Amino acid sequence: MTVIEAENISKKYIIDHIKGNAKGNTLSEVVTDNIKNLFSKKDEDKVSHEDFWALKNVSFKIEQGDRVGIIGSNGAGKSTLLKVLSRITEPTEGKITIKGRVASLLEVGTGFHPELSGRENIFLNGAILGMKREVIKQHFDAIVDFAGVEKFLDTPVKRYSSGMYVRLGFAISAHLEPEILIVDEVLAVGDAEFQRKCLGKMKDASTSGRTILFVSHNLTAVQGLCNKAMFLRKGQMIEMGETNQVLATYLSHVQKTALETWWLTPEEAPGNDNARLKSVKLIPEFVDNQKHIDVRTPFKIQLEFWNMMDGANLNISLHLNSLTGECIFNIGTISKSFEKGIIYAECEIPGNYLNDGSYSISFMVVKDTSTAVFNFEEALIFEIEDHRVGTSWYGKWPGYVRPKIAFPITQLELESVR
Amino acid sequence: MQETVIEAGRSERYYWQDLWKFKELLFILAIRDITVKYKQTFVGVAWAIFRPILTVSVFVFAFDKVAKIENKSAIPLQIIIFTGVIFWNFFAMSFQQVSNSITGNANLVSKVYFPRLLMPISSVAVPLLDFFVGFLVMIPFLWYSGYPPTIHILFVPFFLILSFFASFSLGVIFASLNVQYRDFQQIVPLIVQYGFFVCPVAYPIATIQNLSWYPIYQWINPLAGIIEGFRWCLIPNYQYFEWDTIIPSVVFITITTILSVIFFRKKENSFVDYI
Numbered sequence: 224m225t226v227i228e229a230e231n232i233s234k235k236y237i238i239d240h241i242k243g244n245a246k247g248n249t250l251s252e253v254v255t256d257n258i259k260n261l262f263s264k265k266d267e268d269k270v271s272h273e274d275f276w277a278l279k280n281v282s283f284k285i286e287q288g289d290r291v292g293i294i295g296s297n298g299a300g301k302s303t304l305l306k307v308l309s310r311i312t313e314p315t316e317g318k319i320t321i322k323g324r325v326a327s328l329l330e331v332g333t334g335f336h337p338e339l340s341g342r343e344n345i346f347l348n349g350a351i352l353g354m355k356r357e358v359i360k361q362h363f364d365a366i367v368d369f370a371g372v373e374k375f376l377d378t379p380v381k382r383y384s385s386g387m388y389v390r391l392g393f394a395i396s397a398h399l400e401p402e403i404l405i406v407d408e409v410l411a412v413g414d415a416e417f418q419r420k421c422l423g424k425m426k427d428a429s430t431s432g433r434t435i436l437f438v439s440h441n442l443t444a445v446q447g448l449c450n451k452a453m454f455l456r457k458g459q460m461i462e463m464g465e466t467n468q469v470l471a472t473y474l475s476h477v478q479k480t481a482l483e484t485w486w487l488t489p490e491e492a493p494g495n496d497n498a499r500l501k502s503v504k505l506i507p508e509f510v511d512n513q514k515h516i517d518v519r520t521p522f523k524i525q526l527e528f529w530n531m532m533d534g535a536n537l538n539i540s541l542h543l544n545s546l547t548g549e550c551i552f553n554i555g556t557i558s559k560s561f562e563k564g565i566i567y568a569e570c571e572i573p574g575n576y577l578n579d580g581s582y583s584i585s586f587m588v589v590k591d592t593s594t595a596v597f598n599f600e601e602a603l604i605f606e607i608e609d610h611r612v613g614t615s616w617y618g619k620w621p622g623y624v625r626p627k628i629a630f631p632i633t634q635l636e637l638e639s640v641r
Numbered sequence: 642m643q644e645t646v647i648e649a650g651r652s653e654r655y656y657w658q659d660l661w662k663f664k665e666l667l668f669i670l671a672i673r674d675i676t677v678k679y680k681q682t683f684v685g686v687a688w689a690i691f692r693p694i695l696t697v698s699v700f701v702f703a704f705d706k707v708a709k710i711e712n713k714s715a716i717p718l719q720i721i722i723f724t725g726v727i728f729w730n731f732f733a734m735s736f737q738q739v740s741n742s743i744t745g746n747a748n749l750v751s752k753v754y755f756p757r758l759l760m761p762i763s764s765v766a767v768p769l770l771d772f773f774v775g776f777l778v779m780i781p782f783l784w785y786s787g788y789p790p791t792i793h794i795l796f797v798p799f800f801l802i803l804s805f806f807a808s809f810s811l812g813v814i815f816a817s818l819n820v821q822y823r824d825f826q827q828i829v830p831l832i833v834q835y836g837f838f839v840c841p842v843a844y845p846i847a848t849i850q851n852l853s854w855y856p857i858y859q860w861i862n863p864l865a866g867i868i869e870g871f872r873w874c875l876i877p878n879y880q881y882f883e884w885d886t887i888i889p890s891v892v893f894i895t896i897t898t899i900l901s902v903i904f905f906r907k908k909e910n911s912f913v914d915y916i
Binding site: 236306307308309310311312313314315316317318319320321322323324325327329330333334336338339343346347350351352355356379402 | 642643644645646647648649650665666669673676677680681746748749750751752753754755910913914
């Protein structure tokens, strides 16, 4: 049975642009701008309106019991779609038919009032999410137990730790019993233990035949939880279907970001009078028709640069950094004497070595093993996707590296343990 | 099985039905506002008793002892002020609460669906409670002052409902405008402040009743009639109120209420985009 049917949903926003000089930010500029505006017809000559389609002609059907993951990069329209589905905002065009009670969880602890106690907030939040008072009463103990806040039930939630706050919020929504559940990035908050609890609860919900729509950046969670996925890009639906299929399409879109850059002539290349960059390439060694780099994929990094120094002793130092800037490792070539011309270097990063995440590569050309003559930051930025087998844990795998190191486990003796 | 259809302009048609469906949330929001108001206070709801007593004392001191305004009515000024202030506090607080009800609940507006009209309606709970408490303080005071209430007191709800719609209609317009332009937040306190002097709250209507512009005043100030009506309910043999002066108020308030709700409904769907 089709429980959600969307036909050509579009949502338009109007953005105002201010023409001419950018608006000032200081108080005096703001004040003078506003005074000027008082005396001039600002709408006509200074502000232009642009239509922005957050969603454009999105159509889909969702069957009962489907668990649909909605993926896409920032600004793809995922949140707008959830907002339209949960009736927070109306679509500009199109029609959606929903069969069944919907509960949407766009945030944990919606409407919590900091001054109110945990107990009071359970009833408040429950009512906001559309639970009847009797239903909340019935689940009250289970909610408190799940959140683990027994001792603090009569403490105002403003004194709660952020963890307790989130746990209580999730516990309430976990006891909602809608036919259709809409969840937005709930897993982005809380610690690993809590995230596992959340995912577990969502799995329970899905096995009981409920329909779930789930927006997440955590592709592993989408893969583990959802049987279908929807890929949105710039407000349009690119693909909807089996999770793995859609994830592959999504990743191949995402990874189109420059895995190689090159320059044709030294004049336009970055660098200085000593050395200029010619090209940087990242070449993955895919197996089995893979379309994207994941934790298993070995890859090569190839560098070419123009050397403008005769008879210089040079080596290259390469840094692999996490996106937050910590250096994960630094490797160097041996130092050799080179003439003017093009110099090439290559290194191979093995598969099953780096963890999933975003990484950047920077490198330096070093003279006489002591002086950096050319430093190039973030020459390449790339992403490594997750891949795991034999586990039902879908939270973020911790650490920067995920080496495959043998770790055998065996049973030594049989003994009845009481 | 419940079927929901989402379409541009669709929510219009089932609005009142939805509002009724969400009545439980209305009470919860009202209870929240009341609980929050007296959280972390030592005397709690007793503040609702102290506040009018203090206000009345200060006004009696200012208008009677300092300004020495001429009391052309036969009723002691403290009784005029007490009855006026109880009414005015209700009107002014409701107006302020309703005006802030949407922006004050911004987190709800952007995260859950419910008919937005619930917010302004529920925000009247606190002023209403304060009114009842103040009212209960006022009755013994009137008794003690030698003005025991008469059967007219049964008309209090009528005037209360009128003042509810007066503050609600004005507040709802401000609440909707406030979402996009916070300028209106600045205007609300001014209206309350000036209104206090423009309406016969702290002085008897008799003071202005014989002035040449009084007939016009009566027509353009719908609150004046309500305040006088309220006094008529509470003060025995109150001769300054005539029922026909309430007609313009009723007409005015009915029209503004209808217009304000239409206006609110028009703006409602875009709240989430501007808040």
